[in-house]
Amino acid sequence: xxxxxxxxxxxxxxxxxxxxxxxxxxxxxxxxxxxxxxxxxxxxxxxxxxxxxxxxxxxxxxxxxxxxxxxxxxxxxxxxxxxxxxxxxxxxxxxxxxxxxxxxxxxxxxxxxxxxxxxxxxxxxxxxxxxxxxxxxxxxxxxxxxxxxxxxxxxxxxxxxxxxxxxxxxxxxxxxxxxxxxxxxxxxxxxxxxxxxxxxxxxxxxxxxxxxxxxxxxxxxxxxxxxxxxxxxxxxxxxxxxxxxxxxxxxxxxxxxxxxxxxxxxxxxxxxxxxxxxxxxxxxxxxxxxxxxxxxxxxxxxxxxxxxxxxxxxxxxxxxxxxxxxxxxxxxxxxxxxxxxxxxxxxxxxxxxxxxxxxxxxxxxxxxxxxxxxxxxxxxxxxxxxxxxxxxxxxxxxxxxxxxxxxxxxxxxxxxxxxxxxxxxxxxxxxxxxxxxxxxxxxxxxxxxxxxxxxxxxxxxxxxxxxxxxxxxxxxxxxxxxxxxxxxxxxxxxxxxxxxxxxxxxxxxxxxxxxxxxxxxxxxxxxxxxxxxxxxxxxxxxxxxxxxxxxxxxxx
Amino acid sequence: xxxxxxxxxxxxxxxxxxxxxxxxxxxxxxxxxxxxxxxxxxxxxxxxxxxxxxxxxxxxxxxxxxxxxxxxxxxxxxxxxxxxxxxxxxxxxxxxxxxxxxxxxxxxxxxxxxxxxxxxxxxxxxxxxxxxxxxxxxxxxxxxxxxxxxxxxxxxxxxxxxxxxxxxxxxxxxxxxxxxxxxxxxxxxxxxxxxxxxxxxxxxxxxxxxxxxxxxxxxxxxxxxxxxxxxxxxxxxxxxxxxxxxxxxxxxxxxxxxxxxxxxxxxxxxxxxxxxxxxxxxxxxxxxxxxxxxxxxxxxxxxxxxxxxxxxxxxxxxxxxx
Numbered sequence: 001x002x003x004x005x006x007x008x009x010x011x012x013x014x015x016x017x018x019x020x021x022x023x024x025x026x027x028x029x030x031x032x033x034x035x036x037x038x039x040x041x042x043x044x045x046x047x048x049x050x051x052x053x054x055x056x057x058x059x060x061x062x063x064x065x066x067x068x069x070x071x072x073x074x075x076x077x078x079x080x081x082x083x084x085x086x087x088x089x090x091x092x093x094x095x096x097x098x099x100x101x102x103x104x105x106x107x108x109x110x111x112x113x114x115x116x117x118x119x120x121x122x123x124x125x126x127x128x129x130x131x132x133x134x135x136x137x138x139x140x141x142x143x144x145x146x147x148x149x150x151x152x153x154x155x156x157x158x159x160x161x162x163x164x165x166x167x168x169x170x171x172x173x174x175x176x177x178x179x180x181x182x183x184x185x186x187x188x189x190x191x192x193x194x195x196x197x198x199x200x201x202x203x204x205x206x207x208x209x210x211x212x213x214x215x216x217x218x219x220x221x222x223x224x225x226x227x228x229x230x231x232x233x234x235x236x237x238x239x240x241x242x243x244x245x246x247x248x249x250x251x252x253x254x255x256x257x258x259x260x261x262x263x264x265x266x267x268x269x270x271x272x273x274x275x276x277x278x279x280x281x282x283x284x285x286x287x288x289x290x291x292x293x294x295x296x297x298x299x300x301x302x303x304x305x306x307x308x309x310x311x312x313x314x315x316x317x318x319x320x321x322x323x324x325x326x327x328x329x330x331x332x333x334x335x336x337x338x339x340x341x342x343x344x345x346x347x348x349x350x351x352x353x354x355x356x357x358x359x360x361x362x363x364x365x366x367x368x369x370x371x372x373x374x375x376x377x378x379x380x381x382x383x384x385x386x387x388x389x390x391x392x393x394x395x396x397x398x399x400x401x402x403x404x405x406x407x408x409x410x411x412x413x414x415x416x417x418x419x420x421x422x423x424x425x426x427x428x429x430x431x432x433x434x435x436x437x438x439x440x441x442x443x444x445x446x447x448x449x450x451x452x453x454x455x456x457x458x459x460x461x462x463x464x465x466x467x468x469x470x471x472x473x474x475x476x477x478x479x480x481x482x483x484x485x486x487x488x489x490x491x492x493x494x495x496x497x498x499x500x501x502x503x504x505x506x507x508x509x510x511x512x513x514x515x516x517x518x519x520x521x522x523x524x525x526x527x528x529x530x531x532x533x534x535x536x537x538x539x540x541x542x543x544x545x546x547x548x549x550x551x552x553x554x555x556x
Numbered sequence: 557x558x559x560x561x562x563x564x565x566x567x568x569x570x571x572x573x574x575x576x577x578x579x580x581x582x583x584x585x586x587x588x589x590x591x592x593x594x595x596x597x598x599x600x601x602x603x604x605x606x607x608x609x610x611x612x613x614x615x616x617x618x619x620x621x622x623x624x625x626x627x628x629x630x631x632x633x634x635x636x637x638x639x640x641x642x643x644x645x646x647x648x649x650x651x652x653x654x655x656x657x658x659x660x661x662x663x664x665x666x667x668x669x670x671x672x673x674x675x676x677x678x679x680x681x682x683x684x685x686x687x688x689x690x691x692x693x694x695x696x697x698x699x700x701x702x703x704x705x706x707x708x709x710x711x712x713x714x715x716x717x718x719x720x721x722x723x724x725x726x727x728x729x730x731x732x733x734x735x736x737x738x739x740x741x742x743x744x745x746x747x748x749x750x751x752x753x754x755x756x757x758x759x760x761x762x763x764x765x766x767x768x769x770x771x772x773x774x775x776x777x778x779x780x781x782x783x784x785x786x787x788x789x790x791x792x793x794x795x796x797x798x799x800x801x802x803x804x805x806x807x808x809x810x811x812x813x814x815x816x817x818x819x820x821x822x823x824x825x826x827x828x829x830x831x832x833x834x835x836x837x838x839x840x841x842x843x844x845x846x847x848x849x850x851x852x853x854x855x856x857x858x859x860x861x862x863x864x865x866x867x868x869x870x871x872x873x874x875x876x877x878x
Contacts, residue, residue, distance in 0.1 A: 456812030
């Protein structure tokens, strides 16, 4: 028991070293943060001497991941929003009505007159002239249904058609509703992400929660209201005629009302477009955009305008075959395809040098022009940066005092063994920070409380062992045997006690949110590291000391 | 020279007053329930919805003036409390304002906040809002539900684990002790009217975790001693086990309390309620491990022949006949 093989010793030291190495950047928080920011900036906007200097402030061969500071420590805003997914159903049905009308009108001779009835926004009700021909009407409308790819509803189509007397009712099917919901939330998420990224704050968190909710956390923003204003504004999408293409941002030489906008395409670095200021069509008139393929099988994006948009777009393309046409999103030219033919009917296709993934992204961006549905804000939180700084200060002081007090208490109680336990405790806190950095966890104020609590509880495993060794010393033959028995017999209590505590940490993690979850993470990691340090590190220290000193008696 | 909080060999009869202590625990549990039912808990906005604003000002907080300024806004139930903390500088005056959820609004309307800020600036122009927290009724309902689930799930999971590792009597004893700890904490929060929010639930779960830790360590020793002393009456085995683990119990509670008290005094007012709950829980949890959990096992009795079901070393025994 007192022999630990060289291999095991190496493994223990390596784990400790690795943990401490990962914890190291947190000791130089602002310097490493500067280094990381500089690296990102260099990658995005190119190197400047200043950025190079910032980047060099932390050696590149050392780990540079940091523990994220939660909103309550850094200040910022948190929003929980619900996407009003139902709004989209109404839009869908509105768009579907002309289609239904045309299908039924084509067979007016059998069905009779058709008239749309008032009803809820998310259904279309049609009264038909000859109720005895309802079967035929149902057939006609059902022919409009498109299959939906859905795991939970195999073979489902997007609409459900039902008859009630002389009234035919069309609604979206459950499968289609769920698919629509998922798409709506995904789109909203994408738009919000774009909006938030635009302000360029560090590490915003934008996540889907549940079916129709989105959590948005932005550190460093002034207030939740600012954040709401930011994501509430819609993306501005326009289609503008291209006057010329050039490599300088100057508008000299151009005539009429023009503007010069940069290209958003990374392959067109430094290219600028001179555009007519008045757009032909704007994003409000775009109804949908989907990734597609052109007639040659190359990835493309197809799009569709609503009625007025389609008319304007059709007229313009008829008159300007062969010229360039810019798709502008938020003052950047996403793409400037050539008009190949007159585009009537309000739908068209954007071809370009796309990969499949790119066409997909572009479709998302085009759809992402405007939020697909309104947002309700269910929860919001603003934390001022001063309050966060105060919390960090108070938390740090409390941590240090708690730490010092526990260290003193341990030495007073256990002497040399207390010193060993203290070294293990220091390593333990290092390991917690190392693990937190490694998994990119967020440290919150309750998280700091979790660390303090861990400091108090981490000694428990050591105390269990030391008390056991004391007991064994009374009966066992010789100190080596007592130490070895102490570890052996305390093990079951250590494991049972920590597994039960770990269960509660796990449940907190699964059911908690935000700060509470931060607490459960530090508590759970603290349990793991404290068991590791107590069983392996303290024991190794004791064994090394024992081998060197070869004491005849030990006092614990 | 070592610091010994507990003498080397103790032989305290912990169960001499077992009926008295157990009875006192039961009475306290009933009183806590009564306090909860009659006084009610001071629920935070996590659970009842509404908006909570933390203000900071260079001038002393005048609660009456704040209230007078906010009255004309007709915001319904508004609670204003001044916050004191030893870590504040002399020029820092903090207040918490809680405003009930407004009709027809999920979270705080921006107008409402602007009005509140304008009204308070009229009283004291140095007022700033250092944090604003707003929870809609929809979310608060869910939070209550998931909080209750969390506590019940933790109790259930622990019950199953102890049952697997020990015997059903131990499992029941442990869970009764945990109920005791949770109820007494809720009772204290009701009596002192400390704000009860999501963080308090996290604290309750932490208490559960800590208390079970303590209980299990003593159970572990009881199991070991039951194997060693097959003929000794249960009550004596229990007493011996508690005495043997007493030094550890006191040491661990001691270090944990030292750390928690540092946090309680120096950690700032934002998490004071949370830390207070945990500190109280450590004290109650340590007590209940001995006086509630053991008492329950003592009352129920337990099987005495632990060597039968498996021959493995103590600590890996899984009961099969429970």
